[in-house]
Amino acid sequence: MRVIVADDEVLLREGLTRLLTEAGFEVVGTAGDAKALLDLVDARRPDLIVVDIKMPPTHTDEGLAAAQQIGERHPGIGVLVLSHYLEPRYAMRLLEQHPAGAGYLLKDRVSDVAVLSDALKRLADGECVVDPTIVSRLVARRRSGPLQALTDRERDVLALMAEGHSNEAIGGRLFLSSRTVETHIRQIFLKLDLRETAGLHRRVVAVLTFLRS
């Protein structure tokens, strides 16, 4: 798969490029800021981009803004936003503006080549990936709203969905059969009032509800 990397730190840009190459991805371009990234994406049409959340000039949320623009121009391109910050609101914003094929991970998490390639493959499949630390923090929050209706087990399933795991992987982690996982997921969709909607991935909407709560 063809990937573009954007990070203003040369050291990290190069590190990421090597990691990606190691994982079997083809890095078709690198950029140091959002503008260069957008130009590159227009020119090379990659399958995926990996972008730092904070880039020049303001070092606040340039990566998120770029992800949004890419989502609008090229909806098929998966976006992985890397960050130093454990901020659920960043992840939420990313998934809201880029509902399918978006992920938010802590930078150090992708130093594990297996994690990196797994996340990117999910994004390419149109799923979403949220850093497990953020997910576990959100689970710990005592929430009001629709999530209150979920059982603890259903909440665990939803959290793993948010991290981007497939039904099989969720079953494996929770020692459940695929059928049971599917039942839980149907229950979650029912309780969150998510009917079959065209276009929007129900899994993503469920994760969004989870992040937003």
Add this chain to the structure above:
Amino acid sequence: MRSGRQGRTVAAAVSVVALLLGVASVDAALRAPGFALAGESVLRLALGVIAGWALTGAGLALAAVLEQRSGWLVAATGCAWVAAGSGTPGARADALFTLGLLCVAAAPALLGYALLVAVAEFPLPRLDHIVAVTLVATLVGLVGVLPSLAHDPGAASCGNCPGNLLALGDSAPTAAHLTRIGARLGPVTIAVVVAFVLCRLARTPAARRMRATTILVPGCAFLALCAVTLGNAWSDGVLGNDRVEQDLWLAQAVALLGVVAGVGFLLAAARRRRARLARLVLELADAQRDGGLRAALAGLLGDPELMLLFASRADAAWLDASGRPCTPPPDLVTTTLERDSRPVALICHRRGLLDDVRQRAELERGVGLALEHERLRSELRRRLADLQRSRADVAAAGEAERRMLERDLHDGAQQRLVAFAFALGIARRHAGPETGAAMERGQLEVQAALAELREVAHGLYPVALAEAGLAAAVESLGDRRAGLLPQALPSERFASAIEEATYFAIATLADLWSPAPVFLSAGRDGNLLVVDLHATAGLPTQLVDVEDRVGALGGTVSVDEPSDGTAHVRVEIPCG
């Protein structure tokens, strides 16, 4: 200005002179009633002399009590008035007779001068000065001195008259001629003086006009009567004592008594004012409330617009009651009040209100202590405000420093550690199983180090605070500090200093109370940002840091620790 003692000596001397001249004129009138302006009437005579004496006394009082320079001229008018009575054949001594001849028209000259001084500033403006000198030259020179030089009535027509000591020649027609010229010019100069006085009066500030009028009206009436008398003498060249002149003289005496009454009114008003001032001093001693002094002074001086500013000892600035430096409004007149010859307060008022030196001195004496008190309070408030500002500056500087540290950590150590983790990740792919396992452990260590660094950076300055506001930052804090339970958080954004101080207060308290559950609600209440923190544990320490940060923004921290082991802290910060 005359010193008090010297003034008293002069006043005593003038009184004695007036008394003696009065006695002499009564004596002269009684000895030669046919020549007296009072005629045969003892009553008229008494009235005339009393008017002279009273005018002298009133003038002296005006000078002494109200420190008005015109007072001396009024006293001199009184003396001249009684002296003129000796200018008849009834005078016992040549000197008295001569003085009487000189003073025959001196009273209106001196009173005209006095009125000009009373209505204008002293020294007189050039034009007023010329008018006053012309008046004196006409009435004393042409009607008094020059005829006396030209003619000795005792040596000529008036056989039993005393001698005129000044007489150089003896030409009755010349004297009559001079007197006629004086009598013609006199009314003109008097008219000019009266016109001047009225003109100045119209331009006098309203506050002073009322006071001046009490003297000016009878004074001008006197001058008018004198003008008529002179006009009457124009035909024969002699200031005689026919029936008309006797009546005019009586009217003049009454007008002079009117001036005396005017002076009396002024003295009474000053006395009333002083009594009010004394009452004010007592009231101020009773109740010291904010702006009370200004309101009291405004009432006392009858100027509702009056402004009161206080002198700052630190610099030359004027401060208002709340300690804010301000400049006096340009459309108001300012009067500086002093205490121990240092400026204490500045009264900004309408024109003419405090021109009276005496009144200013009374004010300084009467409310000096209260003014000094308010001045100190005002200065204290200013220092407090300065202190508050510098506290806020210190807090802001500290916050900026923490922000920079967070940024440095992010751009420096964190990036390098991540780069290192990446390098390890790549190397691990090419390592054998044993080295690979060691590298994996290394990778986990780096991740743990990064996680700790992330917490340190967050503790320094939570990125959510600047980017998303208080609610997001507190949520994020709640993720890290188990048991911090936000019940309500404001969705609106506040000024960064307010958000930072509020976050600091919440984070510090959550830390102090750790690990006890803390229920938190924050929100706007009017123009206050109110944060309530309830914990199921007592406060282990004082909240000096929090009070400092919140206090720097003019906010308050109140602690309530009921005996059941819980605690409630309320933080209130003004947020506009």
